[in-house]
Amino acid sequence: MSAARCVAVCGSATATADELAAAERIGELLARAGVTLVCGGMGGVMDAAARGCAAAGGTSIGVLPGVDRSGASAYLSVVLPTGLGEARNALVVRAADAVIAVGGEFGTLSEIALALKMGKRVVGMDTWSFERRRSAADPVERAGSPDEAVALALAEHGPRA
Amino acid sequence: MSAARCVAVCGSATATADELAAAERIGELLARAGVTLVCGGMGGVMDAAARGCAAAGGTSIGVLPGVDRSGASAYLSVVLPTGLGEARNALVVRAADAVIAVGGEFGTLSEIALALKMGKRVVGMDTWSFERRRSAADPVERAGSPDEAVALALAEHGPRA
């Protein structure tokens, strides 16, 4: 049993077919686990995750950068326009107990970094790798499939040490 | 038929029995209307509105000031910790098509003012009055009951001119 009640799914508004399929499956699995999905609320990976979540009867929230619902995924349970622009990326990961990144561009990289800064668990599927000089371990837990990504995100070992 | 899809209920964490009863009824009526309720997510008026919403099977979201779920109402469908402190007040009203204020202290006054600044409709029940020199009309639509408050918030005349 997992303590995670909310998982963020991060990725780009323009994504490959593989990324979209993975995001949709992740959304479905989170819904089945009774976990709320939070995302940036726009297209691509965000939309696919919300679609998978909705298909499985789950609850999803989209935290939008704009002042209104323009561009929001139609599959979200709750749409939250923030008017904060890129600063909303901090809110997406703040609200989550764990973060799953699927592919992604610079926005996703910022969400991974902010989540790690906040001490949250980050699971990655075919997403950014990064390093500094002496960094020993990869701070991102790498998953090879949507099922593995969700299992890692919900595994009962608390936030990243 | 109303275009409103999301209504904010604002009020204090410490409220009178009358305010709590009004907020609970407002939450119930919004749920019955199929409208999502957004609020600050804490106790008092916020908790009562979420409770009424939940009892009627509705969807509610609490936009919290803190970095985690501490102090959140147990009746919310979705809890969004923001870590933004008082700046989250702008998010509560930004997400809404209309705002209903019940009683309230300075935080509620700030939400009324921010909503008016954003051009949103504001309905008040026993809440702040305010004026400047030559202000002619009261920018807040005053309601005498929860039912009237919800009717005004959902009335089809678009955002405040």
Next chain:
Amino acid sequence: MSAARCVAVCGSATATADELAAAERIGELLARAGVTLVCGGMGGVMDAAARGCAAAGGTSIGVLPGVDRSGASAYLSVVLPTGLGEARNALVVRAADAVIAVGGEFGTLSEIALALKMGKRVVGMDTWSFERRRSAADPVERAGSPDEAVALALAEHGPRA
């Protein structure tokens, strides 16, 4: 001697000649007192306060709602575009030890309310009045002149109780 190191001057982008003259004088007096001026950084009262501050060799910062410097006063020492929209109002007052409101519209009312919520001293010149049922004292210290406003803002009696 005052502990105030930063005072916010709040008011509308469209202001009367009297309000502009008062704001300019307030900016000048704050500069002479060695206090940093913070404001919303746009026109009207904000621009006039920055102009007065600059003329007296003071330091001013404008916390802008937009993503760039568009519309910023040319008299500011430092311009900080935030991209946060109205949520930036919380930052303007958060940064200040005390707030002086000159005239103003709904945005100014939100800044007064947010400052009071944060427990900061608020001084008003011909600005909003507001009340609830049983409110005894006016939480805003009213000033009849720019000199009185600055004296009140810098008076050594700490934040509002």
Next chain:
Amino acid sequence: MSAARCVAVCGSATATADELAAAERIGELLARAGVTLVCGGMGGVMDAAARGCAAAGGTSIGVLPGVDRSGASAYLSVVLPTGLGEARNALVVRAADAVIAVGGEFGTLSEIALALKMGKRVVGMDTWSFERRRSAADPVERAGSPDEAVALALAEHGPRA
């Protein structure tokens, strides 16, 4: 001649002696160029950059995560407590025309990513490297010295394409 009027210096609160020396020199060079320095306002690289800036008579602003001045560098011209937590990272880079990252941990990585997302030029000194599958070019311009870092940040070729 450069159009840059504000450059962000990003790095960790705990930094090596080399990083501190580099940051101090960068602050000094930015001040000499008449450019405003913006940073996160705390210790380590931020404090060193502000110190170098102050020594050369420049203007610096620290955008703090907390609600007050606790932990702020004593060398800043202007201190702006935001109360936004990690979301303030978006403000640090939003305010800048270009970003120089010196070393850094996850917070710095988030600032690099947010700046790239915003289309801003990013110069790095011994900081994060990162990649995705097919990424061809490194989006960060790498500098081997403080002088080179400032020259790149101020070079007249506009924001990153």
